[in-house]
Amino acid sequence: MSDEIQLNDPQTLYRRWEGSQWNPFEVDLERDREQWRAMDSEDRGLIYWLLASLMVAEERITTKFSGLVGAYGSEEEATFLATQQVDEARHMQFYARFQDEVVASPATVASHVGRARREVSPAFEQIFDVALVQAHRALVAAPEDLAAKVRFVAIYHLILEGTLGLTTFKFSTEYLDREDLLEGFVAGYSRIHHDETRHIGYGVWFLRETVRSRPEQAEVVKSTLGDLLPHVAEALSGSGDGGPDIERLGVSMDAVREFALGGLMRRLAIIGVELG
Numbered sequence: 001m002s003d004e005i006q007l008n009d010p011q012t013l014y015r016r017w018e019g020s021q022w023n024p025f026e027v028d029l030e031r032d033r034e035q036w037r038a039m040d041s042e043d044r045g046l047i048y049w050l051l052a053s054l055m056v057a058e059e060r061i062t063t064k065f066s067g068l069v070g071a072y073g074s075e076e077e078a079t080f081l082a083t084q085q086v087d088e089a090r091h092m093q094f095y096a097r098f099q100d101e102v103v104a105s106p107a108t109v110a111s112h113v114g115r116a117r118r119e120v121s122p123a124f125e126q127i128f129d130v131a132l133v134q135a136h137r138a139l140v141a142a143p144e145d146l147a148a149k150v151r152f153v154a155i156y157h158l159i160l161e162g163t164l165g166l167t168t169f170k171f172s173t174e175y176l177d178r179e180d181l182l183e184g185f186v187a188g189y190s191r192i193h194h195d196e197t198r199h200i201g202y203g204v205w206f207l208r209e210t211v212r213s214r215p216e217q218a219e220v221v222k223s224t225l226g227d228l229l230p231h232v233a234e235a236l237s238g239s240g241d242g243g244p245d246i247e248r249l250g251v252s253m254d255a256v257r258e259f260a261l262g263g264l265m266r267r268l269a270i271i272g273v274e275l276g
Ligand SMILES: [Fe+2]
Pocket: 058, 061, 087, 088, 091, 192, 196
C-alpha cells in the first residue's frame, strides 16, 4: 500500500482536511499558458485527452456523491464526507479554470464537460455514466441499505479513486515532470492527489470495518469488482475510440497494469477480501 494512504478513522481524516486547505485559483498558471501555446500538436492532444478524462471524472464524482453523505453511520463520518464533497467540487473547479485560462476557451463547467465527453472512451462511460450513476441512485433510494453503501464505496473509492485515479496521476505527472511541461497543472493536480489519498483512506477504512463486522459484505465488494474490472482494464489501456497511445507516456502497458492491480490487491488485503 502506498505509504501516503494511511488508514485513519473519519475524525482523524477530517482534522487532516482542516490542515490541508488550498485554493484552485491561486495556483500559478502563467508558465503553463506560454507552454501551451508553444506545444506541438501531439503533446497537446495527449494533454487534452488527459484533461478531458479528469474533467468528466471530477464532474461525475462531484455530482454523484451526496447519497453517501446521507448514508453516514456517525456524526464524525458525516463530517468527513461533507469535506470530501467540497474537495471534489474544488477539483472540478481547478480543471475548469485550466481550460478557461490555459487552453484559453472560457466557458461554463457544463460546456467544458460536454466538450470533454467527446474525448473519452466507451469503457470510461460505462464506469462513470452507468455503474457509478446506478450505484448512486440505489444509495439515494435506500440510505439504510448497507450493501448499497458498500457497492458505492467499492466503485467510488476503491476503483475510481484508488485504481483509475492513482494510476492516471502517477504516469501522467511522471511524464510531465520528465518533459518539464505544465508545472502549474502538475502543482494543482498534486494538491488534488493529496486530497484523493485522504478519500481513499476513508474508503479502505469503511470497507475494512464493514467486512470485519459483517463478513457477508465481502461478497458485495467481490461482485462489484468482478463487474467493473474489465472496463477498468480497458479504460487504462487507452484502447478503443479516441484514446491516446499510452506508450507515448514512456511506460509500458504492463507497468500500468502492474501498478494499478498491485495497489488494488494491497488495499483488498487490508480490507480482508480475497478475489477468488
Ligand atoms: Fe477528486
